[in-house]
Amino acid sequence: MSRFEIYSPEGLRADGRRWNELRHIKCGINTHSKSADGSAVVEMGASKVVCIVQGPQEPETRSRVREKATLSVSVTVAPFSTTERSKHVTNDRRLQEMSANLQNLFEEAVLTHLHPRTEIVCSLTVIAQDGGLLSCCINAMTLALIDAGLPMYEYVSACSVALFDQTPLLDPNNVEETELASVTVGIVGETDKISLLILERRLGLDRLPPALELGVEGCKVLRQVMDKEVRRHGAMRLASRAE
Amino acid sequence: MSSSDSENESDVEMILEKAGLVTPGEMITDDTIWMRGHGTYAADNVTYSAVAGTIERVNKLLSVRPLRGRYIPVIGDHVVGRITEVGNRRWKVDIGASQDAVLMLGSVNLPGGILRRKSDDDELQMREFLKEGDLLNAEIQTLYADGAAALHTRSLRYGKLRNGLFVQVPASLVLRLRTQVYRLEGGIEMILGINGYIWIRKATSTNANAAPMDVSINRLEQESNSMEIYKDENDPIPPSTRQTISRYANCIQALVYNEVGINEARLRAVYEASVVYTDAGELLDNTVKTDIVKQAMATL
Numbered sequence A: 001m002s003r004f005e006i007y008s009p010e011g012l013r014a015d016g017r018r019w020n021e022l023r024h025i026k027c028g029i030n031t032h033s034k035s036a037d038g039s040a041v042v043e044m045g046a047s048k049v050v051c052i053v054q055g056p057q058e059p060e061t062r063s064r065v066r067e068k069a070t071l072s073v074s075v076t077v078a079p080f081s082t083t084e085r086s087k088h089v090t091n092d093r094r095l096q097e098m099s100a101n102l103q104n105l106f107e108e109a110v111l112t113h114l115h116p117r118t119e120i121v122c123s124l125t126v127i128a129q130d131g132g133l134l135s136c137c138i139n140a141m142t143l144a145l146i147d148a149g150l151p152m153y154e155y156v157s158a159c160s161v162a163l164f165d166q167t168p169l170l171d172p173n174n175v176e177e178t179e180l181a182s183v184t185v186g187i188v189g190e191t192d193k194i195s196l197l198i199l200e201r202r203l204g205l206d207r208l209p210p211a212l213e214l215g216v217e218g219c220k221v222l223r224q225v226m227d228k229e230v231r232r233h234g235a236m237r238l239a240s241r242a243e
Numbered sequence B: 001m002s003s004s005d006s007e008n009e010s011d012v013e014m015i016l017e018k019a020g021l022v023t024p025g026e027m028i029t030d031d032t033i034w035m036r037g038h039g040t041y042a043a044d045n046v047t048y049s050a051v052a053g054t055i056e057r058v059n060k061l062l063s064v065r066p067l068r069g070r071y072i073p074v075i076g077d078h079v080v081g082r083i084t085e086v087g088n089r090r091w092k093v094d095i096g097a098s099q100d101a102v103l104m105l106g107s108v109n110l111p112g113g114i115l116r117r118k119s120d121d122d123e124l125q126m127r128e129f130l131k132e133g134d135l136l137n138a139e140i141q142t143l144y145a146d147g148a149a150a151l152h153t154r155s156l157r158y159g160k161l162r163n164g165l166f167v168q169v170p171a172s173l174v175l176r177l178r179t180q181v182y183r184l185e186g187g188i189e190m191i192l193g194i195n196g197y198i199w200i201r202k203a204t205s206t207n208a209n210a211a212p213m214d215v216s217i218n219r220l221e222q223e224s225n226s227m228e229i230y231k232d233e234n235d236p237i238p239p240s241t242r243q244t245i246s247r248y249a250n251c252i253q254a255l256v257y258n259e260v261g262i263n264e265a266r267l268r269a270v271y272e273a274s275v276v277y278t279d280a281g282e283l284l285d286n287t288v289k290t291d292i293v294k295q296a297m298a299t300l
Helices: A093-109 A133-147 A174-179 A205-242 B003-020 B120-124 B205-209 B217-223 B239-257 B264-274 B280-284 B286-299
Strands: A025-029 A038-044 A047-057 A070-077 A119-128 A156-164 A167-170 A181-188 A194-199 B027-029 B040-043 B046-049 B053-058 B061-066 B078-086 B090-094 B101-104 B135-143 B149-152 B164-168 B181-184 B188-192 B197-202
Touching: A025 A133, A025 A205, A038 A133, A047 A133, A070 A093, A093 A119, A093 A133, A093 A156, A093 A181, A093 A194, A119 A133, A133 A156, A133 A181, A133 A205, A156 A174, A156 A194, A156 A205, A167 A205, A181 A205, A194 A205, B027 B061, B040 B061, B078 B101, B078 B197, B101 B135, B164 B239, B181 B264, B188 B239, B197 B239, B239 B264, B239 B280, B239 B286, B264 B286, B280 B286
Parallel strands: A070 A119, B101 B149
Antiparallel strands: A025 A038, A038 A047, A047 A119, A156 A167, A156 A181, A181 A194, B027 B046, B040 B046, B053 B061, B078 B090, B078 B135, B090 B101, B135 B149, B164 B197, B181 B188, B188 B197
């Protein structure tokens, strides 16, 4: 297999996975219990995102007083998160768009009408990036919101799919993501209902359905992993309470 | 108990059985006889959980209590709060809930007697009584439709706090009891706000008189005559008392670290267990925290 081969004829990718394999997922809930109402860390392969949720709390500005809770999302990328140290960028359009996407997505998923006149502040920090940044952020935010005890309809889980010719590749890493067109899929719960779909490059319409199908399957696995973590932490908490 | 209740008994068992823990989106029941309470939502007549927590049942009302979350105000709760804003005839008070509570000028005791009308002058000198950053203890008087709370301090038990140390803990770890004010060993008094805000102070003679039993109307009028109750300066506090206060604060932190609910008996026990460490600062070590809480819980 050549060094630059993305997907070998034998069906192996550069990092040794097959087309339908996710990277190693590690998630933690309530990781920063002292400093936040809700917190979570999600690692997908070498990507790592920390999410801190404060609130619901009194809005900082009057403009955020509404008849439902306002979500304010901010994404920060640590300068050491890439292989080459990047200079600090204050107003990155990509990050702004990402936080807008996250805000729209979660305003639908959280029962915001139950907390009128409040603000929920979500701060995401990207510690390491190796592809699938948006999906990593979504998964971290879901866990952090659950940890904060906020009412949600369902888990929101997301993962991305890259397309190599006709073959969809699940959960691409940075190399695959830069070489190929990729699509990020987000679903609510274990249904096939897609709540988020972001495609940043040109793609033939006929190539999209298999990618979506694979993406949804990946999301379902992610939901299970996250649910397991929530239950593990919950059981621990209940046990310490019962003592 | 009506007959229909007993018929459902097995059903109830089933729901509560699976209910060690539910997570968002998990189906609780598809039976329509249940009423849906907090932490649940309905879609197509099926009740789902909206939070990660445990199912609780009161008659036909099913609700899910989240594992974590902010303090939810309840009328009559004794809370400790911090002034965040001085507004038009009212103060805004941070009580750790999702919204700031309101303390109306009309619901505080002002110098010059309890039965005095609030004048425009009072309105102008509101900052003389309570200003931003001041701590106070109060009772929740009413709740508004959106869940915000209104406070009152119309008793000598309540009012501005001084001579002490503020400790914040998760509200879920404070156990609800008949009274929230304790006299502790070493001349210390503790106000255990149900919202998880705690005030540990030097016990003074006036504080002692303010114990719930001794409050009489006469006393109230006499004491509230002066500006005394809104005084900012601390009384002189000897170093030994300061040590004791910080020891209690660290004992509370130890209970929090081990996720043990806080009440008077437990705090006393932990304090006794902590005495072997001569310096209060030693209690900040995590292994020490676990040790003293284990010892204390064994004695109870």
